[in-house]
Amino acid sequence: WKSALVIFTKDSFLQVFELPANCKLQPGSAPEVAFQNLIPPIVVPSMDGVKSGVKFPSSRYWFDNLVPAESFSLRNCEVSLKEGKDRGQFEIVETSTSSGASKMFTNTTKRKLTFRTAGYEDAMNFVNTLNQSKAKK
Numbered sequence: 001w002k003s004a005l006v007i008f009t010k011d012s013f014l015q016v017f018e019l020p021a022n023c024k025l026q027p028g029s030a031p032e033v034a035f036q037n038l039i040p041p042i043v044v045p046s047m048d049g050v051k052s053g054v055k056f057p058s059s060r061y062w063f064d065n066l067v068p069a070e071s072f073s074l075r076n077c078e079v080s081l082k083e084g085k086d087r088g089q090f091e092i093v094e095t096s097t098s099s100g101a102s103k104m105f106t107n108t109t110k111r112k113l114t115f116r117t118a119g120y121e122d123a124m125n126f127v128n129t130l131n132q133s134k135a136k137k
Contacts, residue, residue, distance in 0.1 A: 005034040016070040027118040038065040
């Protein structure tokens with residue numbers, strides 16, 4: 001399992017941000033705490049530091065973690081609880097029109113992602129909220 005921050009937008013999209021591997025979060029942590037783990041530390045260079053040749057930590061792109069790993073249009077999704085021994089899971093299946101070479105073989109494509117929450121009630125709340133948002137649109 002990977003830790004993720006999931007954001008549900010007003011326009012019925014679900015954005016999934018994978019948290020860095022070095023992130024130390026407990027299940028059920030506040031979203032603000034998870035979001036802070038996506039933002040790299042800010043190091044402001046000083047003239048003294050530049051002159052003395054101090055190396056500043058940098059990554060290839062500072063915003064890498066701020067790009068969603070997955071994005072689902074809930075209008076095209078089925079959201080359901082996952083049955084089984086771990087009842088704190090739910091599943092999203094998105095159906096979309098095929099494009100590119102896959103159009104030759106099928107009209108639609110599906111992608112599926114399973115989420116694990118802190119418990120059954122959390123999973124049920126997610127499923128209910130996401131399904132209610134689809135009904136409003």
